[in-house]
Amino acid sequence: MRELTRDHARRKQLEKADFRPPETTRVITVANQKGGVGKTSTAVNLAAALSMGGMNVLVIDADPQGNTSTALNIEHHAEVPSIYEVLVESAPLIDVVQDVPDLERLSCAPATINLSGAEIELVSLVARENRLRNAIRDYLEARDEQGLPRLDYVLIDCPPSLGLLTVNALVAAREVLIPIQAEYYALEGLSLLLNNIDLIRQHLNPELVVSSIMLTMYDARTRLAAQVAQDVRDHFPDQTLETSIPRSVRISEAPSYGQTVLTYDPGSSGALAYRAAAHELTIRPAP
Ligand SMILES: Nc1ncnc2c1ncn2[C@@H]1O[C@H](COP(=O)(O)OP(=O)(O)OP(=O)(O)O)[C@@H](O)[C@H]1O
Ligand SMILES: [Mg+2]
Numbered sequence: 659m660r661e662l663t664r665d666h667a668r669r670k671q672l673e674k675a676d677f678r679p680p681e682t683t684r685v686i687t688v689a690n691q692k693g694g695v696g697k698t699s700t701a702v703n704l705a706a707a708l709s710m711g712g713m714n715v716l717v718i719d720a721d722p723q724g725n726t727s728t729a730l731n732i733e734h735h736a737e738v739p740s741i742y743e744v745l746v747e748s749a750p751l752i753d754v755v756q757d758v759p760d761l762e763r764l765s766c767a768p769a770t771i772n773l774s775g776a777e778i779e780l781v782s783l784v785a786r787e788n789r790l791r792n793a794i795r796d797y798l799e800a801r802d803e804q805g806l807p808r809l810d811y812v813l814i815d816c817p818p819s820l821g822l823l824t825v826n827a828l829v830a831a832r833e834v835l836i837p838i839q840a841e842y843y844a845l846e847g848l849s850l851l852l853n854n855i856d857l858i859r860q861h862l863n864p865e866l867v868v869s870s871i872m873l874t875m876y877d878a879r880t881r882l883a884a885q886v887a888q889d890v891r892d893h894f895p896d897q898t899l900e901t902s903i904p905r906s907v908r909i910s911e912a913p914s915y916g917q918t919v920l921t922y923d924p925g926s927s928g929a930l931a932y933r934a935a936a937h938e939l940t941i942r943p944a945p
Contacts, residue, residue, distance in 0.1 A: 686813050699909055703932035717813045845890070899938050
């Protein structure tokens with residue numbers, strides 16, 4: 659009942675919500691070295707929600723698992739030019755970006771299985787931590803030269819590790835969004851991530867900030883989830899988004915149909931939550 663009331667309120671609010679483009683392209687890395695916390699679901703569904711709100715959005719799949727590419731129905735077998743070629747062979751990003759079917763303003767730079775070798779191959783390359791940053795900068799320029807519309811958001815999905823792929827993603831972005839699963843071990847490992855972010859800020863990317871923390875797979879019926887959510891809000895009062903993402907079967911089903919939850923079941927509580935979170939992201943002041 660509580661959920662129905664919340665969904666109804668969300669639907670009403672979203673009817674009048676408009677998405678205003680940011681002043682400059684916002685590059686946001688979705689990171690947490692803990693596996694299965696909802697990084698990919700968040701990157702994909704936020705990107706879909708932003709694009710449906712009229713924003714021009716690129717999602718970069720920086721995870722060799724290629725889950726983002728699968729969820730967005732983007733071809734990503736081993737021969738497809740991908741973020742691997744961008745990082746390791748200096749291919750221009752513009753050559754690997756694909757349009758996402760069904761979502762007009764959304765595009766994706768896919769990851770293929772080749773990317774699993776990149777962690778090691780990158781080690782010996784010059785400017786190994788800056789390769790994604792440089793590729794995005796060149797891509798934004800190339801779009802401009804070709805008269806393509808400016809990108810409003812670039813979202814980068816990370817693998818569950820703190821290796822060179824995640825480092826590249828953190829150097830490329832201005833903002834980090836950390837999804838946290840509302841369960842017992844949620845905060846464990848978070849200090850390691852925050853330490854790494856501090857190190858990157860000190861040495862490689864002085865502008866980097868943790869702009870948003872998002873509670874995922876939130877089950878309002880359990881006291882534990884409420885307790886974890888409260889802990890997260892107490893620790894990060896300014897960063898934690900008001901909107902948390904409920905545990906929803908629709909969110910987990912959508913990728914097997916090559917869809918986002920927004921296209922798969924637009925009226926579901928998961929879709930409404932991601933739309934509300936996306937809107938919240940656009941109205942919070944960009945750091
Ligand atoms: N809100 C949700 N409700 C129900 N299931 C969810 C929700 N969010 C994610 N899932 C499911 O949980 C699993 C992990 O989610 P996801 O792949 O987004 O996490 P991840 O952090 O990207 O994982 P990895 O670390 O492997 O990259 C997936 O099966 C996904 O479908
Ligand atoms: Mg993932």
